[in-house]
Amino acid sequence: MRIGELSRRSGVPVPTIKYYVREGLLPAGELTSPNQARYGDGHERRLRLIRALLDVGGLSLSAIAEVLTAVDDPGQPVHEVLGVAANRITPTEAAESGDAGPESAEAREEVAALLARRGWRVDEGNAAAQALAGVLAALHRAGHGGFVELLDVYADAAEPVAHADIDYVRRRVAREDLVESVVVGTVLGEAMLGALRRLAHVDASARAYGDGEGAAGAGGR
Template identity: 55%
Template sequence: MSRASGVPVPTIKFYLREGLLPAGELTSPNQAHYGEAHLRRLHLIRALTDIGGLPLASVGKVVEAVEDHERPVHQLLGAAARTVDLALPDPVDSDGAVRVQARAMADELIARRGWEVKPGHPAVEALTAAMASVLSVGHGDYLDYLDEFAAAGERIAAADLAFVARRQRPEDLVERVVVATVLGDAVLAALRRLAQVDASARRYPPQAPESSSDSSSG
């Protein structure tokens, strides 16, 4: 498994001790067999830590969700998403009134879009903190485009759930939620940057340098 994954043996043993990897099938008192499921779990752990930047404690919660087969699907997917939810951004200094204004905007957006989201959801808190920071630095008109951002989020969420629904086993569903949430964020951030570069070039096209014949006098 170490050769197949590129993960050092001591690291794999650590994951086994921490319960992040399930035990292999014993073939002798000091040997065990590890199959494709173990290798896939190992790749998931490395992707969450290396690309997603999750601490091992959060990865452990992901594993718990993956292995919990008793919950209804919506609760199961919600539990998986909560383990890798958005971290609250470091807020720009703002007074309580700004925070209240941002929370009201978040609540109004959720109601306007008809989203079925509980008020205490971590994503609501993350959105509130982010918008409070935007307001505090004097660029509140950025939030004029909030519904456009929300509409894009709805399309992305629909694509995420279509990806998740391609598998039916609970452990596959949970694993795919984690992939779409953690690694999907990395993909989306890169795509947004690329789209910004393209949009900037179209809105503010670079001027071609003047040729020597055009700039010469006479």
């Protein structure tokens, strides 16, 4: 297909496609003449992945380049590719904003204990582990360190969700589709889980403290 058709099929403007080619994010098309190139389905798939990483994952172009480098490396195990993608879109602001003080040290110990207790094959330096430590440190500073008692309750809920996510990802065939599934699952999946948790909160609050339909409605405000 010509670049115009690629643009129509992918929804990405022609100038943007050319920019991605110049930046090395998208392979150049096969030249059919000095001024014409032919593109294939692989280019359309790559554009879809770039847009997912950019629009859904919120990654910078430099971060996208790192992910694509991992995707294009045939010697890179799929687990490592997915790890690169997931780590680039895991929010770490909480960890970065509170990386000093006794609360942070205690939080890191709690995360390490959780990983050991659950037998999770995750390095303590993982971005998500650091983000969790940041959240726990913030809870300690806010005087709610007791919330750590709920860690295993949250972990019990997270495990089946994680396995369902990976089962979905495993149904993808192309490596690009694998990474796109991780991006969408991490960002939109977390949003969906958060919304479901809030809905459950409304119901639980109404049952615990409410006195009928009016209380349930109030909890939804």
